[in-house]
Amino acid sequence: MKALAPQHPEWKDKEPFASLLKGDLKGALAGGEAAIFQIVTVTHSGMTTDEFEKIVQDWITTAKHPATGRPYTEMVYQPMLELLAYLRANGFKTFIVSGGGIDFMRVFAERVYGIPPEQIVGSSGKLRFLMRDSKPVLMKLPDLNFNDDKAGTPVGIQMHIGRRPIAAFGNSDGDLQMLEWAKGGSGVRFALIVHHTDAEREWAYDRTSFIGRLDKALDAAQAEGWTVVDMKNDWKTVFPFGSK
Amino acid sequence: MKALAPQHPEWKDKEPFASLLKGDLKGALAGGEAAIFQIVTVTHSGMTTDEFEKIVQDWITTAKHPATGRPYTEMVYQPMLELLAYLRANGFKTFIVSGGGIDFMRVFAERVYGIPPEQIVGSSGKLRFLMRDSKPVLMKLPDLNFNDDKAGTPVGIQMHIGRRPIAAFGNSDGDLQMLEWAKGGSGVRFALIVHHTDAEREWAYDRTSFIGRLDKALDAAQAEGWTVVDMKNDWKTVFPFGSK
Numbered sequence: 467m468k469a470l471a472p473q474h475p476e477w478k479d480k481e482p483f484a485s486l487l488k489g490d491l492k493g494a495l496a497g498g499e500a501a502i503f504q505i506v507t508v509t510h511s512g513m514t515t516d517e518f519e520k521i522v523q524d525w526i527t528t529a530k531h532p533a534t535g536r537p538y539t540e541m542v543y544q545p546m547l548e549l550l551a552y553l554r555a556n557g558f559k560t561f562i563v564s565g566g567g568i569d570f571m572r573v574f575a576e577r578v579y580g581i582p583p584e585q586i587v588g589s590s591g592k593l594r595f596l597m598r599d600s601k602p603v604l605m606k607l608p609d610l611n612f613n614d615d616k617a618g619t620p621v622g623i624q625m626h627i628g629r630r631p632i633a634a635f636g637n638s639d640g641d642l643q644m645l646e647w648a649k650g651g652s653g654v655r656f657a658l659i660v661h662h663t664d665a666e667r668e669w670a671y672d673r674t675s676f677i678g679r680l681d682k683a684l685d686a687a688q689a690e691g692w693t694v695v696d697m698k699n700d701w702k703t704v705f706p707f708g709s710k
Numbered sequence: 711m712k713a714l715a716p717q718h719p720e721w722k723d724k725e726p727f728a729s730l731l732k733g734d735l736k737g738a739l740a741g742g743e744a745a746i747f748q749i750v751t752v753t754h755s756g757m758t759t760d761e762f763e764k765i766v767q768d769w770i771t772t773a774k775h776p777a778t779g780r781p782y783t784e785m786v787y788q789p790m791l792e793l794l795a796y797l798r799a800n801g802f803k804t805f806i807v808s809g810g811g812i813d814f815m816r817v818f819a820e821r822v823y824g825i826p827p828e829q830i831v832g833s834s835g836k837l838r839f840l841m842r843d844s845k846p847v848l849m850k851l852p853d854l855n856f857n858d859d860k861a862g863t864p865v866g867i868q869m870h871i872g873r874r875p876i877a878a879f880g881n882s883d884g885d886l887q888m889l890e891w892a893k894g895g896s897g898v899r900f901a902l903i904v905h906h907t908d909a910e911r912e913w914a915y916d917r918t919s920f921i922g923r924l925d926k927a928l929d930a931a932q933a934e935g936w937t938v939v940d941m942k943n944d945w946k947t948v949f950p951f952g953s954k
Contacts, residue, residue: 515868583871583872584805584828585828586872593864593869594861595862595864595891596861601894602887602894604865617839617840621839624848625834626870627827627828628828629827647839
């Protein structure tokens with residue numbers, strides 16, 4: 467948003483942009499899902515795929531988390547990195563399934579998790595192929611193509627991967643159907659939920675959180691016997707840079 | 711179609727199904743693209759993804775090409791198999807980009823080309839996740855999700871692969887934009903068109919063919935200096951089972 471703001475002077479007086487540019491996340495999210503959709507739409511369309519990738523690369527190189535002052539590329543979970551490495555060392559192919567924008571996640575995930583662009587499943591906007599100054603480009607349009615959340619996650623998995631995962635890992639109600647889908651196949655299956663319980667080292671939230679709510683999936687985990695990770699008690703290290 | 715016909719007695723009196731079931735391809739295609747769309751819709755929807763995969767597996771095991779009597783798994787091009795093996799032996803990751811249905815191509819391409827399901831780009835219908843008899847399933851719906859043809863091909867490539875190919879291979883006008891997209895990136899690029907010129911060993915068609923028309927892409931290849939393969943003169947072997 468901040469990188470694009472100079473080209474959009476009108477954002478200064480228009481919500482949810484005005485609040486967000488002032489760093490007031492709570493004010494920006496007062497508009498609920500419609501506000502989030504507006505933010506995603508303006509930041510993820512109106513440019514080519516190449517231009518968008520460049521914006522994300524620049525953002526990743528410079529942006530820092532407001533609370534920790536660390537680059538976002540370091541704000542990843544050490545146990546997740548270890549799990550991905552362990553699975554790959556044992557012949558598994560690893561994928562990211564995210565509610566986030568697929569083209570954003572691709573840049574981030576390749577750099578941080580070593581997962582290539584074609585192994586990312588995510589939400590997406592529509593694209594249009596056209597010639598601009600005799601060069602072929604793909605324009606990112608302001609129309610939703612696919613929302614990779616809840617009942618969308620197994621659809622996204624089938625669309626992009628084309629086979630059912632035998633192990634799946636989530637941390638919110640948005641992941642419930644993905645975990646059901648993974649567990650619903652034949653043979654040995656594994657489903658795991660990370661429960662954010664550590665307010666001191668990370669964050670603690672679950673059943674009433676507006677973002678990342680974990681309620682129905684926690685009930686399902688208990689009913690179905692899925693593995694639940696209690697971040698506070700089960701994780702010795704949270705972030706790669708070391709945490710108490 | 712033939713495998714599904716017993717469940718659809720009404721097809722006997724309804725075009726394009728009636729002609730197709732009698733083996734009259736020309737009659738079935740008299741209805742043009744609308745007829746093709748109807749055929750694809752009824753054969754690619756109304757079942758779960760698992761059921762569809764089973765139908766394709768059965769078809770692949772039993773169906774034979776009407777002219778050669780060979781299984782369709784053998785009706786593939788030996789030079790294409792060699793090219794895929796050569797590229798992979800040299801560190802390339804290989805993908806299929808097809809106008810055909812993605813879930814059909816996945817079964818076929820894994821078996822025949824050794825390309826896994828997540829490396830297939832194709833046309834697709836919409837899917838819906840639901841619980842059926844307490845088991846999670848993905849239903850294939852009779853609505854088009856994505857048409858991987860012409861200007862759709864670079865969109866499909868971006869959606870599924872997320873990076874621009876550095877080499878692309880096609881054989882029809884449906885591949886033109888994919889080839890333009892591949893050639894439009896920076897650095898060394900390669901685009902190739904296979905021209906079906908061999909009526910004796912395979913088929914000969916190009917500018918006026920209803921199916922697989924090669925007209926604009928042939929002009930583009932000449933204008934842009936892309937490689938054009940003349941099947942009759944350039945290919946020593948066409949099919950793996952050997953041909954004159």
